[in-house]
Amino acid sequence: MRGPARRHDLPRCRREQTVTGVAILCSGQGAQAAGMFDLISDAPEAAPVFAAARRVLDGRDPRDLVRQASPAELHANRAAQILCCTQALAYWAVLGPASPRPVTAAGYSAGELAAWGIAGVIDAETVLDLMARRAILMDEASPTASGLGAVLGLPRTEIEAICRTHDLHIAIVNGPLHVLLGGAVADLEPALAEAQQRGAGRVVMLPVSVASHTPLLHDASERFGELLRQRITGTRLPPGLRLISGVDGAPVWRLEDGLRKLALQIRQTVDWAACMDSCRAARPQRVLDLGPGDALARMAGEAMPDIAVRSVTAFQSLNGIRHWLNA
Structure with missing residues (x-):
């Protein structure tokens, strides 16, 4: 039964x-x-x-x-x-x-x-x-003269090809056809031009002076993770x-896991599309x-x-x- x-x-x-x-x-x-x-x-x-x-x-x-x-x-x-x-x-x-x-x-x-x-x-x-x-x-x-650029209207496979050609990284995924690329400005500019040639609906250089969420910031991510471990202890997520x-x-269930990811996002791609899926699921x-x-x-x-x-x-x-x- x-x-x-x-x-x-x-x-x-x-x-x-x-x-x-x-x-x-x-x-x-x-x-x-x-x-x-x-x-x-x-x-x-x-x-x-x-x-x-x-x-x-x-x-x-x-x-x-x-x-x-x-x-x-x-x-x-x-x-x-x-x-x-x-x-x-x-x-x-x-x-x-x-x-x-x-x-x-x-x-x-x-x-x-x-x-x-x-x-x-x-x-x-x-x-x-x-x-x-x-x-x-x-x-x-951060390397000198680095930043982020947005590309709308191209599939992920084409974005990845552009990144390989221009030594860039996918910094943020906002949706299947909306991503942010990070790296040196000298590489971003020709990459955005290529994306436009490939048929992107829109490309934009963003007013950001660091290549956030890319491996270029590995050292900052490591040091921030250590700072978080020192400063945030003995707390938990309140009810509700x-x-x-x-x-x-993903929802944060364990504080240690959440803090580790909070530090990782400095050097790792942010999946905002997945965040929106999680919000909708709530x-x-x-x-x-x-x-x-x-x-x-x-x-x-x-x-x-x-x-x-x-x-x-x-x-x-x-x-x-x-x-x-x-x-």
Whole structure:
């Protein structure tokens, strides 16, 4: 006689009808802008995050920095990583306490460290300090004049052939026809030109000055892994929180495994498409991109057309975001 049905024995249609909670997406660098903190600038809940960011920005308040800095300063690796992380943590400090549960947290590139903060594993001050140290390690290990380029519209086999020809690496997989390549700028430029000749729908050199998520940053990955082992001990994932690993989209069940992957993603391809699959499998009622920008919301909307997806940049007020999250 067969025993009681387990969850994975239930009919597929019944499982997929159960939607609950939210998925929170934390962006990496690239979309920093003067108005990125406007909506949360005066929110008292966000003040501790801005204070912590100021300490790792050499005493500069991030709200002043984004309004006063030149584009080059905004996109310098260290400032860029800290600023995008600050935005995610500041928004969550305001929105998190009243957000529906459970929460699925996923972070894109540098945003993955912010996702660990949102999941409640690492406090905001430690996240920002680690982010600053991560950026320094990456700068120290990075070859001069390196970066990332995006290619849309070519299959993986053609991308791999271009990488072999130009000594590049696949840094991020956003989808079957959307990848980021990493390496020396002198190699990226002819590679993007070749991709266009092969029929790519779009190629873009990104405003990033390091070849993130490639073997070129092996040393930074090793050193950051050691730093994580020293700083993050004796913690666990709080109940009602689901944290997604960037390198493979797998949920983090064991802290040690998650931290190892968090360090590995500095030198290993980030599979954002798999992260989106994992978010969709969690069946959230809402998906919110904490920015900066709305790139993650656009990609999530394509990956999850049956789920409501928005970016904080689409709202006029914090109350508007709160009402949407709890609708």
